[in-house]
Amino acid sequence: MLKTAISTGFLVALASLTAVAGETEVVYKWVDEDGQVHYGDSIPPEYSDLPKQVLNEHAVTVDHLEGRKTEEQLVAEAKAKELEMQKELQLRADKALLATYLSVEEIVMHRDRRIELFQAQSRVTELYLRNLERRLTKLKRDAAKYRPYSDNPDAPLINEDLVADINETQDTIGRHQKNLMKFQENEQQMVARFEGDINRFKALKGLD
Secondary structure: OOOOOOOOHHHHHHHHHHHHHHOOOOEEEEEEEOEEEEEOOOOOOOOOOEEEEEEOOOOOOEEEEEEOOOOOHHHHHHHHHHHHHHHHHHHHHHHHHHHEEEEHHHHHHHHHHHHHHHHHHHHHHHHHHHHHHHHHHHHHHHHHHOOOOOOOOOEEEOOHHHHHHHHHHHHHHHHHHHHHHOOOOOOOOHHHHHHHHHHHHHHHHHOO
């Protein structure tokens, strides 16, 4: 009997609120920090951060409005979103891997071809460096005949063209040494990437 009275009273109050609300006929329901239930056609500022329900004219919840989230909730949501994104990226990568290769042998063949490219670039660069280093040795030997490299106080002053040639050769050697390191690093990264592809392919195919 008491329950019926409460329900009837609530419906009457709800009808009044929807009438006041006018055309929108929207009623909000929320619970304050003390556990007290509130209803209204608008949300007072002091309750704006609390979660709310939207009720229709039949007291049926038609929507939920989240309150202000805590820092912990925001961090948890960000982590969950990042995890979901990683799963999606992994799923795409897996599909691409299975669509590209039919066997481990195909992956190994592709890897070896890519590695050969970096190794060829390294060999050419090493050969070029050896030639440049021989040239630099000769230039420095020639420069030793002139001041300020010669110990002979009567030696002539070194020609500016020879100095420029030495500097240019040294700079070129430095650039090619950096290129060689880059080729070697790229080769190592390529090996590691293909190793990961092989292991993932085996896992997806259930291979040992």
